[in-house]
Amino acid sequence: MLKQIEGSHAIAGAIALCRPEVICAYPITPQTHIVETLSEIVRKGELAPCEYVNVESEFAALSVAIGAAAAGARAYTATSSQGLLFMAEAVYNAAGLGLPIVMTIGNRAIGAPINIWNDHSDSMAMANAGWIQLHAESNQEAADLHIQAFKLAEQISVPVMVCVDGFVLTHAYERVDMPDQTQVDGFLPPFEPMQVLDPADPVTIGAMVGPEAFMEVRYLAHHKHLQAIEAIPRIAEDFAAAFGRRSGGLIDCYRTEDAETVVVALGSVVGTIKDTVDELRDQGVRIGAVKIVSFRPFPLAQLRSALEGAARVVVVEKDLALGLGGIVASNVRMSLRGLQTSVYTVIAGLGGRAITKAALRAVFLRAQEDEIDDPHFLDLKWDMVDRELARWKETRRSGPIAENILRELGLVGNRVH
Amino acid sequence: MFQVRLHGRGGQGVVTAAEMLSVAAFLEGRHAQAFPSFGSERMGAPVMAFCRIDDKEIRLREPVTHPDALIVQDPTLLHQVDLFAGLDSQGYLLLNTTRAFADLGLGEYVASFPPHHVCAVAASELAQKHVGRPLPNAALLGGFAAVTGRVKLESVQAAIRQTFAGAVGEANAAAAAEAYHAVENN
Amino acid sequence: MTQPVKFYQTGTFTVGNRLLDPEQRTVQATIERNNSLTSGHRACQGCGEALGARYAVDAALRAANGKLLAVNATGCLEVFSTPYPESSWRLPWLHSLFGNAPAVATGVAAALRAKGRADTRVLAQGGDGGTVDIGFGCLSGMFERNDDVLYICYDNEAYMNTGVQRSARTPPAARTATSPAMGEHPGEAFGHGKNPALIAMAHGIPYVATATVADLHDLEAKVNKAMTLQGARYLHIHVPCPLGWGSAPCDTIKVARLAVECGLFPLIEAEHGELTEATRIRRRVPVEDYLRLQKRFAHLFREPRDETALAKIQAIADRNIARFGLLEEAT
Numbered sequence: 037m038l039k040q041i042e043g044s045h046a047i048a049g050a051i052a053l054c055r056p057e058v059i060c061a062y063p064i065t066p067q068t069h070i071v072e073t074l075s076e077i078v079r080k081g082e083l084a085p086c087e088y089v090n091v092e093s094e095f096a097a098l099s100v101a102i103g104a105a106a107a108g109a110r111a112y113t114a115t116s117s118q119g120l121l122f123m124a125e126a127v128y129n130a131a132g133l134g135l136p137i138v139m140t141i142g143n144r145a146i147g148a149p150i151n152i153w154n155d156h157s158d159s160m161a162m163a164n165a166g167w168i169q170l171h172a173e174s175n176q177e178a179a180d181l182h183i184q185a186f187k188l189a190e191q192i193s194v195p196v197m198v199c200v201d202g203f204v205l206t207h208a209y210e211r212v213d214m215p216d217q218t219q220v221d222g223f224l225p226p227f228e229p230m231q232v233l234d235p236a237d238p239v240t241i242g243a244m245v246g247p248e249a250f251m252e253v254r255y256l257a258h259h260k261h262l263q264a265i266e267a268i269p270r271i272a273e274d275f276a277a278a279f280g281r282r283s284g285g286l287i288d289c290y291r292t293e294d295a296e297t298v299v300v301a302l303g304s305v306v307g308t309i310k311d312t313v314d315e316l317r318d319q320g321v322r323i324g325a326v327k328i329v330s331f332r333p334f335p336l337a338q339l340r341s342a343l344e345g346a347a348r349v350v351v352v353e354k355d356l357a358l359g360l361g362g363i364v365a366s367n368v369r370m371s372l373r374g375l376q377t378s379v380y381t382v383i384a385g386l387g388g389r390a391i392t393k394a395a396l397r398a399v400f401l402r403a404q405e406d407e408i409d410d411p412h413f414l415d416l417k418w419d420m421v422d423r424e425l426a427r428w429k430e431t432r433r434s435g436p437i438a439e440n441i442l443r444e445l446g447l448v449g450n451r452v453h
Numbered sequence: 454m455f456q457v458r459l460h461g462r463g464g465q466g467v468v469t470a471a472e473m474l475s476v477a478a479f480l481e482g483r484h485a486q487a488f489p490s491f492g493s494e495r496m497g498a499p500v501m502a503f504c505r506i507d508d509k510e511i512r513l514r515e516p517v518t519h520p521d522a523l524i525v526q527d528p529t530l531l532h533q534v535d536l537f538a539g540l541d542s543q544g545y546l547l548l549n550t551t552r553a554f555a556d557l558g559l560g561e562y563v564a565s566f567p568p569h570h571v572c573a574v575a576a577s578e579l580a581q582k583h584v585g586r587p588l589p590n591a592a593l594l595g596g597f598a599a600v601t602g603r604v605k606l607e608s609v610q611a612a613i614r615q616t617f618a619g620a621v622g623e624a625n626a627a628a629a630a631e632a633y634h635a636v637e638n639n
Numbered sequence: 640m641t642q643p644v645k646f647y648q649t650g651t652f653t654v655g656n657r658l659l660d661p662e663q664r665t666v667q668a669t670i671e672r673n674n675s676l677t678s679g680h681r682a683c684q685g686c687g688e689a690l691g692a693r694y695a696v697d698a699a700l701r702a703a704n705g706k707l708l709a710v711n712a713t714g715c716l717e718v719f720s721t722p723y724p725e726s727s728w729r730l731p732w733l734h735s736l737f738g739n740a741p742a743v744a745t746g747v748a749a750a751l752r753a754k755g756r757a758d759t760r761v762l763a764q765g766g767d768g769g770t771v772d773i774g775f776g777c778l779s780g781m782f783e784r785n786d787d788v789l790y791i792c793y794d795n796e797a798y799m800n801t802g803v804q805r806s807a808r809t810p811p812a813a814r815t816a817t818s819p820a821m822g823e824h825p826g827e828a829f830g831h832g833k834n835p836a837l838i839a840m841a842h843g844i845p846y847v848a849t850a851t852v853a854d855l856h857d858l859e860a861k862v863n864k865a866m867t868l869q870g871a872r873y874l875h876i877h878v879p880c881p882l883g884w885g886s887a888p889c890d891t892i893k894v895a896r897l898a899v900e901c902g903l904f905p906l907i908e909a910e911h912g913e914l915t916e917a918t919r920i921r922r923r924v925p926v927e928d929y930l931r932l933q934k935r936f937a938h939l940f941r942e943p944r945d946e947t948a949l950a951k952i953q954a955i956a957d958r959n960i961a962r963f964g965l966l967e968e969a970t
Contacts, residue, residue, distance in 0.1 A: 307512030
């Protein structure tokens with residue numbers, strides 16, 4: 037049914053339809069509306085049987101989900117940024133144990149400096165922990181990906197994180213077609229665990245593995261991701277058949293057929309990129325875009341097919357590997373090994389800085405002329421940076437960096453006199 | 454695409470206003486996107502919200518820098534925040550005030566707009582009268598419907614009733630209607 | 640570090656009664672006060688935490704002869720006091736993460752010792768979420784090692800800055816965004832929750848006290864007492880949040896006082912695990928007088944009234960009064 041609702045409410049509604057049996061909640065901006073809505077749904081008796089547990093930290097949240105999944109329950113939690121890092125040990129643990137937990141990441145920047153706005157530093161920090169990682173372009177896709185996520189997680193026995201841009205999507209009101217319970221029940225069967233704590237059939241979960249077998253166990257975890265490369269498109273097809281719309285998959289191509297320049301990105305910025313591509317196409321520029329939905333497993337072969345015809349690729353990403361540059365770009369370059377394609381990195385939107393169509397237009401046109409610095413930092417205020425660097429040169433005790441920059445931005449500075 | 458930017462302070466329902474506007478457009482079968490922009494402070498801080506309305510899917514994800522319409526819920530922001538940045542000269546401006554634009558130092562500015570594009574709405578007073586609290590958002594949306602004609606009063610009222618249950622919804626819908634008629638008759 | 644301050648004579652409960660001897664007046668009463676949390680911060684109207692923080696830090700700073708470093712957990716206080724591009728703090732101040740303030744403070748104290756600067760004291764502070772939930776492990780570690788840190792918890796009984804979600808300090812039946820007033824048992828469940836002051840006492844640390852923004856003299860006296868001691872010290876201050884509690888901003892002090900007078904927030908002191916003081920209730924009131932002023936309990940009073948829940952809350956207050964002897968004649 038078509039509804040005009042807030043992204044987090046659409047996500048909570050989709051989760052509830054998947055009949056989770058244990059939901060653990062710890063608040064962190066910007067995912068709070070999701071867990072709050074679920075709390076109301078459970079309280080009103082609209083989702084039962086479901087245990088809703090308010091925990092004392094994110095580490096506890098994922099730990100509760102781990103216990104629940106090991107005991108055979110469909111488990112869900114949500115977090116962002118600092119919270120994802122606080123549960124980092126549990127993130128690796130859940131993947132290593134092969135527990136099919138689904139978790140929403142309301143993408144938010146990681147401090148220091150503390151920042152509540154959107155970028156992908158959080159999910160990038162945990163990208164190699166072994167979870168399948170899917171990114172939503174819109175709130176419709178966000179709702180749909182969660183439904184697909186449970187099916188995918190349980191089929192392969194691997195946890196899945198669904199990444200939804202904080203504020204940009206979580207707090208945006210837009211049109212979402214919410215499925216009904218019958219549709220979801222038809223698509224997602226009850227959870228049949230690959231391993232479970234059961235007195236009738238005791239197993240030991242969480243053994244120590246030494247050098248004699250660790251490599252094999254890790255390879256098998258990697259193998260699950262290779263299986264996911266096959267499973268993800270299949271589940272997206274099943275979803276399209278059951279719900280009547282396309283959502284998810286590994287990647288999605290937009291006007292790439294004869295494109296000389298292809299832009300690659302994850303998440304909500306793809307929407308703005310599509311508008312920019314349309315404008316440039318109207319001007320005769322042969323440009324297209326590829327959306328990566330599945331960042332892990334990384335669709336090397338599929339991306340290669342989509343990009344090999346282009347002269348150049350521009351990766352727009354909301355993250356930065358300090359000391360290296362683009363993370364997504366590095367992954368994309370792997371898919372193009374052996375080819376002469378130029379891959380440019382555009383670092384944009386860190387800490388919630390707006391990514392505008394105007395700025396993207398300008399940078400795509402420069403890339404087209406191969407006149408772009410690499411990595412290119414979109415809309416960076418270089419004069420502010422240069423002034424701070426000058427301060428470093430001038431005096432040893434130049435002060436906390438963030439505070440100096442902020443004092444520049446403000447009309448008044450603050451110093452205790 | 455029609456783009457609206459709303460300004461106010463935390464606690465005045467600016468974000469809710471944008472959301473209700475998007476629901477009103479949705480009820481008319483159109484696509485709409487509403488989202489907030491706020492800092493980490495709570496009550497009283499300047500808040501902006503945005504609403505885009507279009508007849509096809511809205512894919513753009515950036516703040517509204519060139520609004521077609523501006524709604525200002527709190528006139529105390531007038532000389533504190535750059536409210537009018539990017540407002541098109543053919544655009545619409547609704548200001549929650551009982552004072553004349555000239556008294557607010559805006560006489561010359563509003564004269565540059567097409568007639569009937571700029572409107573003062575006594576929204577807080579209307580809200581106080583109908584709802585008993587000076588929350589101006591519903592009334593301003595009624596005024597918006599009248600001044601821009603981009604959305605029907607009935608849709609605005611339906612959106613209001615969806616957001617506020619029972620008597621509160623009715624009271625806000627009444628405030629919106631009174632604002633609508635006051636603007637229409639001007 | 641002075642700042643001109645205007646005072647108004649409004650009664651015996653206020654800042655500095657000019658009938659008191661100068662030595663008995665509060666730090667807040669003097670223009671010499673540091674105003675450690677100075678004006679311009681972005682706290683809501685009527686914020687109990689902003690008040691409590693200024694009271695406590697000014698007192699601690701004076702007791703430390705101006706040599707005090709503060710470590711703050713993530714939360715309302717940290718957020719509203721350091722809004723970009725400004726800071727309200729008038730002392731050296733560090734914010735690291737949500738759950739590690741006690742541990743970071745331990746580190747600061749260790750560095751000062753290593754550098755022979757132990758006359759500079761360390762204050763750690765956080766809200767109830769950061770203290771009793773996510774920071775609990777670090778807090779216990781700081782207590783166990785007896786690190787020389789005064790930890791102050793500003794307790795507004797929920798995660799306020801992220802939108803009023805429950806914490807382990809949320810009182811039974813209180814409405815929050817994750818313990819909504821719906822279903823069979825509306826609000827936070829009975830039987831949940833922790834008492835960090837008692838937990839601190841169980842660690843046997845040199846000093847533990849509870850205080851409230853409704854009693855400035857008592858709060859300052861407890862800070863002063865804590866600052867005369869070395870080792871791990873814990874101060875738990877009750878700070879109403881008008882937004883989260885649904886109380887009127889002008890009622891903050893009144894609500895805080897009623898919490899004490901009904902017995903739900905006992906004022907106690909303890910040293911090395913032994914209770915040393917419990918402030919007698921001057922004028923006892925039923926819990927209802929306290930609860931009625933807060934919309935987070937409004938669902939208990941809607942017809943039909945939830946007499947069961949109200950009786951259970953009253954029983955909690957009665958137990959506190961009995962346990963700490965809050966109505967007994969002082970000996």
